[in-house]
Amino acid sequence: MTDTPRRITLEEWDARYAELRAGGLREPAYGGPLRRHLDDGDLRLARLLYDNSAASLRLWNFLLTEEERLRQARAGGKKLVGTMKDLGTVPVMAYSLPNVVAFYPDGAWWLPCVMEMSTGMLEVADSLGIDEAFCPVRAMLGAFLTEAHFPIPDLLTCSVGATCDDFSAIAQRLEALGYPILWWEAPSRRQPDPGEAAVCLPGGFPAPQAQVDFVRSELERLRSALEALAADRLHDGRLAEGIRAANRVRRLLAELRRLAYKAEPCPLPALEMLIAEMLAIHFCSDRAESLLVFEDLLRETRRRVDAGQGVLPPGAARVFWVNPVADLRVMNLLESCGGRICGTEYLFCHALDEIPEDLPPMEALARMALADPMVGPVADRAERICADIRAFGAEGVIVSRIPGASHCATEGAVIADVVASSLGLPVVEIEVPPLSDSMQPTLSTRLTALVEVIREGRTG
């Protein structure tokens, strides 16, 4: 059996899986060959390139069995909470209760891609007046109405205020269709006024204490709702333990990012890293298991780094990626064009930072929620991006526009300006729809152009 890191196709995974099994691979209950997910309708899997490690197999299987896990949780008497829009806060609270499982209905935005438009979810959204002028997260409406992709949660929460209008509007449409929502307010983060009491948020930005206090009061409303749902107390002790558990995941991910984005050659592909980052915000409906998945990935990545092995040839152009892509295949495309990921800002960098453990839990969570890059000025976000670019040594930036998303109309230019003026790096903006196959030549041209400019810069 060879353990040489490679990117392989789904076809190749069949043989690789047999090889791993023959070599004594032990899998969790949700394990199995990747092909079964294709047979279940995840058609996009046939067009992707994957990392060939057992750790990545576990990652994919964990991701693609979330729906079953949610149904099992319900069958086992647990309460389900759908935490919309908030990225990384309410799940930490929900998982602090023993009989509650949280998940992101927003995650449905990848279903049109993963199932190659075979689900009809976007058609359902169209029929409700939520057409392609909206972000692909509109697929969530279809997922609720068909009940084909996740169980209807017992409690649905949604953060609004300084969030994107698409999501707020889609969530309002959902509520009007008869799905009650507990709305909570995320205020627009601002600089403290002179003399105003202020705190430093995780990630380093300052904020007025008054804003933190307000968010904390909003989170208290959520705490009450969670307690009512669970018929159990969500006391500070439980929250503190929940924060510590979330931080264990975040620390593992931080180390994984450090290795994957800095080591040369690139030890883990962009696609698996995207999935790993996404897991951290909601634990893919099983916090304990997500920890094990991360430990496996980290072990494999360390092994490769120590052995000087990579999945890409040395010298790949080091690219920082801004915003998640609706089509997973584009992460493969970057690598096929000669690039690699060296840093990301997928709209939830605050959910990667550790939550302060030396503060009262609700204060710590409020500070983290207010550190969300979406609630603050784009200039703040750009500043954080610049800091991470320096940390990871990226040589160029891709700003990936999300079709229809209200924040994407203007943020790309702001980020590009800041990156260019602060670091002098090239920035390319692209737009990625849920299925980008017809746009691959254009996307490929733009990604290749960035790679070439980066390489030119090295020799120049």
Place this chain on the structure above:
Amino acid sequence: MTPAVLYSCSFVPAEWVAAHGVRPCRTLPASGPASAWLAADMGLCPYARAFALEARAGEADAVVVTTLCDQMRRVAEIIARDSPRPVFLMHLPTTWQSAASRAYYLDELRRLGRFLVQLGGAAPSDGDLAAVMLQYDSARAALRALRGRVSPRRFSEAIAEFHRTGAVTSDALPAAAPRGVPIALLGAPMVRNHFWLFDLIEEAGGHVALDATDSGERTLPAPFAADRLHTAPLEELADAYFGHIPHAFRRPNDALYQWLGRELARSGAKGLIVRRYVWCDTWHAEVERLREWASVPVLDLDVNGGGDAEGRAANRIQAFIEALR
């Protein structure tokens, strides 16, 4: 010279600005001008762009923007970056059910007050504020009284003029009794060079019986309660605006539908035109729901801010009203 602030959001109380000795100018920007500064890019709301262009080029001393919509929030950042004028971004809570949201709005008004003082204004006493509120309240009563006495277009223009200058112009000739199919107009704020829409509707055989756009009578605050006007004027001001203006952006936004239900019945509207800007998610998402909810037909009129707006609208409005006859 009295400093002036430019804004467009209906939740910024003109009284609060005026009571500080600052001139409030709630504008309806003009759409259309080309600009290399903020190109009409894919995804950019034409209204947000029009406001940004006016804010950057206009003569106001400062700009106030609220978070009522995400695009305006983000455009405020670009105005602040590229304009010498100070920009105040006011967080307007989307939720309204909790006392904390209302308190947050009130705190934002106080913060706005400090900004106005920095601009050269002076913090008003309760008595001064109450006096200004009374003045605006009377003006709005006069404004409301114009409904039916002047043409629908003139009525909506008078509201816009009041927001821009604080004055109510009632010297217009009495209008002929409106004829044709009564129509309710709902949606995003007008731009000031699009009031031809009212004429188009009349030429097609209808008339606007209810201007429920963001720039119309829907966004006028509630009349002030006389007792609280004198005992707690700022709180009363906050309640009249934050507590009473129904809007699509609020979560949940049921109050908009309750208000609309009452006003559609009162106005006798036989059809509803939802005028929205391309890329305005807030109003776009309501269109289909309105179709399901309303007892009258609904026309979705999207406006892209380009020069062909009138021609595009004319055919659709003509067909809509023809079908209603």
